[in-house]
Amino acid sequence: MSMCIVSRSFYHTWFGKFILTFLFALSFICASLGQPAPPxxxxxxxxxxxxxxxxxxxxxxxxxxxxxxxxxxxxxxxxxxxxxxxxxxxxxxxxxxxxxxxxxxxxxxxxxxxxxxxxxxxxxxxxMTDEQLLTMVQQYTFRYFWDFAHPVSGMARERNTTSIVTTGGTGFGIMGILVGMERGFVSHEKGVERILKIVTFLEEADRFHGVFPHWMNGATGEVVPFSEFDDGGDLVETAFLIQGMLTARQCIKGESPNEVELREKITQIWREVDWNWYRKSVQQVLYWHWSPNYGWKMDHKIKGYNEAHIVYLLAIASPTHPVPVSLYYNGWAGGSYENGGTFYGYPLAVGPDRGGPLFFSHYSYLGFDPRYKKDRYANYFNNGFYHTLINRAYCIDNPENHKGYSDVCWGLTASDDPWGYLAHEPTANRDNGTISPTAALSSMPYTPDYSMDALKHFYRELGDEIWGKYGFVDAFNMDEDWTASSYLAIDQGPILA
Known part of the structure; x- marks a missing residue:
């Protein structure tokens, strides 16, 4: 507003004087700023x-x-x-x-x-040596859960473009913080403080018979619907979260006030999960979702083999609401569970042909160590080992002739892709040319040499496109000349934990 067009009557009003004073002050400030200060x-x-x-x-x-x-x-x-x-x-x-x-x-x-x-x-x-490269990747990935955590709750955000927090990804993130404490990325005390902040927030967050929603508001703890009818408890995401919290309870053994309080809070949240409710009280299978508004409308039975193995292990082990062991056999393993086939020369005990997406062999075994453990169906470490080898062999074979696939550029799993999001796997209808770095890198416990070869290739040969502030981006597709700009908590976590 210029003085030459301000009427005398406007100038003599209180509001007019205020506006003119403000404009003069603003002009003076802008003029005085001049050249910015050097950073x-x-x-x-x-x-x-x-x-x-x-x-x-x-x-x-x-x-x-x-x-x-x-x-x-x-x-x-x-x-x-x-x-x-x-x-x-x-x-x-x-x-x-x-x-x-x-x-x-x-x-x-x-x-x-x-x-x-x-x-x-x-x-x-x-x-850099292999050990230095691995530490670098872990340290960058750690930033997602430490630097980019929600400022109020400390929980992991679903992806790098949102403030919505995710329960399962937070469980992975808690285990990632434990790795950060062990590797010296943060002090033990700071790590305990952050996990205590998360757990304290979760005490007051929305729960449905002790079960958390998939997504929630990171500032209030209120449920954010994952889909139209998914606005209540998510048993699988809750199991991933509980897995992370119990891992923290096991690892943090000190007697400082914060450590004692943390263990007590984790124990209470663990005790309040009503696993039995999620079998509709009497069914021989657990259900993924329940909503106070839509009840059992999602009607999604949790049956293997997939990423949800940990759900049944925790449900059976619950100190307060355990489900009968029979659910493991009739529910979890009650469908198309066993395989018994051989793919690319490797045996697969359980799971779909060629194993499915690699996250099947990752999510449930971040806190539950499958080594030296087996049931009547499989040794799950061996199954994960062969699953990984099959996935890699498929990429080397490359039956769909996708650009870039090789013995060092492999890994099909759930991730973003040029068309949205898909659980990529070694089948014609789910292999669209998208490689997800988390697939090979999260398989490090199964195939350390092959996974390290992939890490070096991703970083040294493709890093100009796929390396960023939180490590490797979610995915890339050379057929489409496409690189994700996204990072997802559930894909970052297994790389680190």
């Missing part, structure tokens, strides 16, 4: 094939971006890229070890003014 705290860390830069965010309200400048081996600085004003880090994927770089950055405001240069830093890439 501070720039740091650079070199890895095998990339350098990560970090800095402190500027305080100017009219900032629009930061510009990154790089010099190689003391040569002249050249502009590398711009990043948005909310960013405080960036990755320079150079694709090679034994390189030396110098960096500095500037800040840009909404008039195009550029600040003076920040401090200058240098970093070098170096040939």
């Amino acid at each position: 501070t705290g720039l740091d650079a860390i070199g890895y095998d094939s990339h350098v990560e830069l970090s800095w402190y965010q500027n305080a100017e309200p009219n900032l629009t971006s930061y510009r990154i400048y790089r010099s190689e081996d003391q040569g002249g600085f050249e502009f590398l890229r711009s990043v948005g004003k909310l960013e405080k880090s960036t990755i320079d994927f150079v694709g090679q070890s034994e390189l030396q770089f110098e960096y500095r950055i500037t800040a840009i405001d909404d008039t195009g003014e550029e600040s003076a240069f920040s401090n200058e830093v240098n970093a070098a890439t170096f040939d």
Whole structure:
């Protein structure tokens, strides 16, 4: 509003004087801002094939971006890229070890003014050992559950584009935090504090006969419907969450007040899960969902073989609401459970032909160690081992002739893809050319050498496209020249835990 068009009567009103005073003050502030201050705290860390830069965010309200400048081996600085004003880090994927770089950055405001240069830093890439590469991948993946956790609840967000939190992914995240504590990514005390924050929040969150929903509001704990009729308890997601909490209870043995309180809270939540309710009180099978609004309308029986093995193990072991052991045989294993076939020369005891998506052999065994354990149907570690080998062999065979598949580029499981989301597996109708890094990497306990080969290929050969602030992105499809920008809690967790 210009003074020349303000009437005398407007100027003499109280409101008019206030508006004019505000506009003069705003003009003075904008004029006084001038050139942005140079960014501070720039740091650079070199890895095998990339350098990560970090800095402190500027305080100017009219900032629009930061510009990154790089010099190689003391040569002249050249502009590398711009990043948005909310960013405080960036990755320079150079694709090679034994390189030396110098960096500095500037800040840009909404008039195009550029600040003076920040401090200058240098970093070098170096040939990392397998152990160092694995630690790097775990540390980056850990960030998803630590840095990107919901600020109120501490729970894991469903994916990197939402504030909705996920119960199963949080169970995986709790186990990931335990790994972070063990590997020194965070202190023991900080890890305990974070898990206690999550568990304390869950005490007051929506539950349905002790069972949590799949999704909830990360600030209030109220259910967020997963689908039209799925607005109540989700027994499978709850089992993944309980698995993570019981793992924490087992690992955190200290007698500090926080540790004692944490174990007590976990025990109480575990005791309150009414597994029997989810068999409709009398059925010989457990049901996935129950809603206070729609009852059993979803009518989804939990029958194997799939990712839900842990549901029956926990239900039978419950200290307060155990289900009869007969449900394991009549419910879980009561359908098309056993296989007995051989695929690519590998035997498969249970599960669909070729094993199905690899997450079948991951989710239930993050907290429950399947080694040296078997029932009348299978040794589940061996089954997971052969399942992984079949999945890899299928990708090597590549019957659908997808681009990129090889002995080091393999792994079909549930993930995002160019058309949405799909449980990818070694069958013609579910193999659309999408490789999900979580598939091979989460199989590390079964096939450490093959999974490590895949890790190196994903990072060193494809990292410029698929490596980011939380590690490997969810998936890629070379047929479609497509790379996901997404990270999902349920795919990040098994890589780490």
